Amino acid sequence: MRICITRSSRNAYSETFIRDQIAGFKNWADVYTIHSGRLPEKKEDGTLLTSKFLWAIHKVVKLFLGRNNFFGNYAVKKYLKDNKIEVVLANYGMPGAHMVPVCKALNIPLVVIFHGHDATDKRLLKEYKTKYKAMFEYATFTIAVSEVMKNKLIAVGAIPEKLKLIPYGVDVSKFKPISENNNTNTFLAVGRFTEKKGPLFTIRAFNKALQQFPEAKLVMVGGKTGLYEECQKLVDELNISNSVHFTGVLNSDEIANLMGNSLAFVQHSITASNGDMEGTPLGILEASASALPVVSTLHGGIKEAVIHGKTGFLVEEKDENAMADFMIQLLENPAKAKEMGQAGREHIIENHFQEKQIKKIYELAQLAINS
Numbered sequence: 481m482r483i484c485i486t487r488s489s490r491n492a493y494s495e496t497f498i499r500d501q502i503a504g505f506k507n508w509a510d511v512y513t514i515h516s517g518r519l520p521e522k523k524e525d526g527t528l529l530t531s532k533f534l535w536a537i538h539k540v541v542k543l544f545l546g547r548n549n550f551f552g553n554y555a556v557k558k559y560l561k562d563n564k565i566e567v568v569l570a571n572y573g574m575p576g577a578h579m580v581p582v583c584k585a586l587n588i589p590l591v592v593i594f595h596g597h598d599a600t601d602k603r604l605l606k607e608y609k610t611k612y613k614a615m616f617e618y619a620t621f622t623i624a625v626s627e628v629m630k631n632k633l634i635a636v637g638a639i640p641e642k643l644k645l646i647p648y649g650v651d652v653s654k655f656k657p658i659s660e661n662n663n664t665n666t667f668l669a670v671g672r673f674t675e676k677k678g679p680l681f682t683i684r685a686f687n688k689a690l691q692q693f694p695e696a697k698l699v700m701v702g703g704k705t706g707l708y709e710e711c712q713k714l715v716d717e718l719n720i721s722n723s724v725h726f727t728g729v730l731n732s733d734e735i736a737n738l739m740g741n742s743l744a745f746v747q748h749s750i751t752a753s754n755g756d757m758e759g760t761p762l763g764i765l766e767a768s769a770s771a772l773p774v775v776s777t778l779h780g781g782i783k784e785a786v787i788h789g790k791t792g793f794l795v796e797e798k799d800e801n802a803m804a805d806f807m808i809q810l811l812e813n814p815a816k817a818k819e820m821g822q823a824g825r826e827h828i829i830e831n832h833f834q835e836k837q838i839k840k841i842y843e844l845a846q847l848a849i850n851s
Contacts, residue, residue, distance in 0.1 A: 483568070484513070485513045485568075486514050489516065505838065518572075553581055553582050568583055568743075574608060577614070580611070590620060591619060591623065591841075591845055593623040593646075594811060596759035599632050601755055616631075620848035622642055622842065624643060624644070626644065626759055627784055629647060641814060646837060646840045648765055649832050664814040665811060669702075671763050673704075674706045675707065678748035678797075680711060684714070686804070686807065695726065696811060697750075698723060699724075701727045741768055744775055745774045746774075747761060748776065751797065757780045758779060758780035764785050770819070772824065781795055782794065789825050793806035
């Protein structure tokens with residue numbers, strides 16, 4: 481199989497699931513990747529898909545028309561044709577929509593994976609209503625990463641017979657428990673400081689738990705963007721800066737090490753004001769694989785990834801008091817936390833084993849070629 485995998489950005493630190501997807505496909509297929517923009521403009525090595533002259537014309541025309549045009553489509557078509565691509569796998573709905581005219585012109589099958597905001601953001605769904613309709617009709621398959629997302633895609637026009645549910649997978653050899661884990665009072669949060677991740681709710685819930693367990697710690701991993709400054713301000717206002725540590729961006733090995741040395745993983749995901757929702761947060765899956773119990777919310781794919789009372793605890797969105805209560809329960813009973821964490825790892829191995837999940841996408845791509 482000669483497959484082209486598209487992504488809007490090559491170096492987005494939060495998109496390890498796409499990097500893992502590409503690495504997994506290389507075990508079974510000849511993989512070509514293009515990136516940068518909803519209609520990709522660059523090859524994997526960062527060079528342009530076309531000459532600088534045509535690229536400049538594309539940019540000028542796009543500036544005036546406000547959309548992609550012949551010159552951009554020509555560059556992608558030429559790349560696919562020159563590399564004898566048999567199927568395109570587009571990450572996110574918007575790039576998938578922009579690949580439709582290109583794939584249609586070359587009669588190349590298209591598979592599109594939705595990941596989160598591309599299926600829920602109200603403004604985006606309105607903007608792409610027509611393009612999504614054309615994509616749902618042309619794509620051989622579309623993929624949702626959670627049952628909630630699957631239902632939302634059907635509601636905006638996805639064809640049920642073409643829509644497949646394939647949750648993310650986790651590398652359980654990297655994310656695993658550390659036997660010498662003596663740090664039993666640290667909560668870990670990993671993710672961008674965006675509204676839908678609910679970091680302010682997490683901090684307020686932790687502050688309530690801190691009143692009963694003043695030795696507890698909260699480590700928050702993520703770039704210093706979005707709500708980061710508001711989170712830092714809240715920590716200062718609550719006078720808990722000695723108990724909350726912001727690490728900035730960390731690589732997956734550093735995150736795996738933190739997960740192996742924490743009591744539990746916390747994330748108070750909510751539906752953002754623009755409708756944006758989680759797909760299935762990879763950090764939660766990685767935490768469970770690391771044998772950490774998860775304290776989170778009844779939101780998106782989290783409801784499928786975490787078994788309430790067995791692998792973690794789930795609360796209603798914005799109920800920081802209930803979140804604090806469950807954090808306190810884990811601080812009171814580290815043995816219970818360890819038991820729940822082990823159940824979580826078993827759940828991940830059974831339902832989110834990385835190679836198995838990526839293989840499902842590969843098999844859909846094969847079916848697309850042969851259909």
